[in-house]
Amino acid sequence: MTLAQILLFAEGDADGPSGLTLELATKARTLADTVTAFAPAHGEAMAAELGAHGVSTVYALEGLGDGLVGVHAAAALAGHIDATSPDAVFFGQTTDGRDTAARLAVLADRPVSTNNVGAEIVDGGLVTEEPIFGGTQNIFTAYRAPAPALAMFRPKSFEAEPSGGGAAAVESVAAVDAGEAGRAKVTGRHAEERSGPQLDDAAVVVSGGRGLGQPEAYSMVDELAGLLGAASGASRAIVDAGWVPYAKQVGQTGKVVKPNVYIACGISGATQHLVGMKGSKNIVAINKDPEAPIFGVADLGIVGDVHKVMPALIEALKSR
Amino acid sequence: MKVVVCVKQIPDPAIPGELNPETNTLARDDKLILDESDSYGVEMALQLVEAAGGGEVSLVSMAPRSETSGLRTALAMGADDAVLISDDALAGSDALGTAKVLGAAIAELEADLVLAGVESSDGYTGTVPEMIAGVMGLPSITFAKQIEIADGVANVQRQTEAGYDQVECALPAVVSVTAGVVEPRYPSFKGIMAAKKKPVDSKDLAALGIDAAAVGVAGARQETVEVTDAPEREAGEIITDEGDAHANIVEFLTELKVI
DSSP states (O other): OOEEEEEEEOOEETTEEOHHHHHHHHHHHHHEEEEEEEESSOHHHHHHHHHHTTEEEEEEEEOOTTBOHHHHHHHHHHHHHHHHOOSEEEEESSHHHHHHHHHHHHHHTOOEEEEESEEEEETTEEEEEEEEGGGTEEEEEEEOSSSSEEEEEOTTSSOOOOOOOOOOEEEEEEOOOOGGGGOOEEEEEEEOOOOSSOTTTOSEEEEEOGGGOSGGGHHHHHHHHHHHTOEEEEOHHHHHTTSSOGGGBBSSSSBOOOOSEEEEESOOOOHHHHHHHTTOSEEEEEESOTTOGGGGTOSEEEESOHHHHHHHHHHHHHTO | OEEEEEOOEEEOTTSOOOBOTTTOSBOOOSOEEEOHHHHHHHHHHHHHHHHTTOOEEEEEEEOGGGOOHHHHHHHHHTOOEEEEEOOGGGTTOOHHHHHHHHHHHHHTTOOSEEEEESSOSSSOOSOHHHHHHHHHTOOEEEEEEEEEEETTEEEEEEEOSSEEEEEEEESSEEEEEOTTSSOOOOOOHHHHHHHTTSOEEEEOHHHHTOOGGGSHHHHHOEEEEEEEEOOOOOOOEEEEOSSOHHHHHHHHHHHTTOO
């Protein structure tokens, strides 16, 4: 049993849709006869790839300008869902995805189902799956408010796969005046420098945590990552402490990673962190506390001092 | 300048959480504490009021059983007063129901700025601050890592997937503060003593003029159909380092053809 139409909140840039957007498109087409997309920006640039992943029409918001996405996208979406009557609207659990879904929830007076990793259609209605308590349990929730169901999904919950479709049609959607609520303006955009493999799609991730002891010791994480062609990540503890930028954070807040190999160095494994990495295929953990929860998910756990094990490992890799 | 800070009082995260078997909502039977995520909003508010040369920091919280333990912690940090909304009909409220209640309570306070944490540590929907702005018809800037206020205008660095955006907005506005961007102060002994005497204004739903059907489990309009245990990962090999455990990692990576 499927829904008639799922509308996807499509995010991306001039190079095309984000990975998360394509993951959601792939899932949505198994749940609905028709998948459409609403793009707050870059609608034209995303049309080919969205079409290749099963989206029939991209509704491209015009005139966002320097306004914030959430409030303006929601104002336009409220009218758009009245006009097109989708059965569900899917959002990625991103900064703009959250803002837009939250604003739309108020405008349309209906709940948002958040932090989901799965979805199915039961008796014609949407049932979503959310991991709770650090992923030790899953809760399945049926949406009982009137359609469309608003649902948000965590990254890497589904595999993106092309459907073989042609480019999606693009239709313009005019901006709607969001009133005084829309008065915030973006006056500058700053991209942090990125080099080497990115956390989101690296095959190997090396992460460091509080067990490193001091900020300088994070250089061992970078060095090990460099030797393995890996991306470097971090626990929330050392991001909050200001050792490394937020962009490196792996966890409930931060990035969800599912690499082939995840190497956790001096990370105890708080549920906040486990949620973001326990989907990794292989997990190696180095921690001096044998009781650390990280060992509960490790395929290879080393009970030892990161300041001894990591330098020895780095030397061994260099001498190969 | 008057800053209102939304604070959530949550079960101690150090104690494993559990669901209420009847409602499948988070059990909140024990003492609640200040959500660490909200301590950043409180600290940011205190710093902004200090920078403005004076003003008031008021807290707003919705909690069961008129719980004030977490509020007292934030008052001990230096907040001036608090509004607490407590009502049996609020049990099981979702993010939207919570935002309706908090928004109604904040509207009575005539704030220049409303601060909140980006997301709570227990529910972490990350939607409540934006919903409060929606309910109140205010602009909002989420995921703030830096806030400057001058001449009634907020200049905010908003974290993005790529880096950050500089955002400008005339007040009043709702801003959600990212964890870790300021260093929350520890309450002093004097602060803790003073907090016991600071005013906490308790309200129920009727006082806010909110219909009980719009909040709580009924207002949430979502139904738990099943709770399952997630499959556990198979136990791996645990080795105590005797000086050569790095060789086990090399071997493991070699088997996986990573090196």
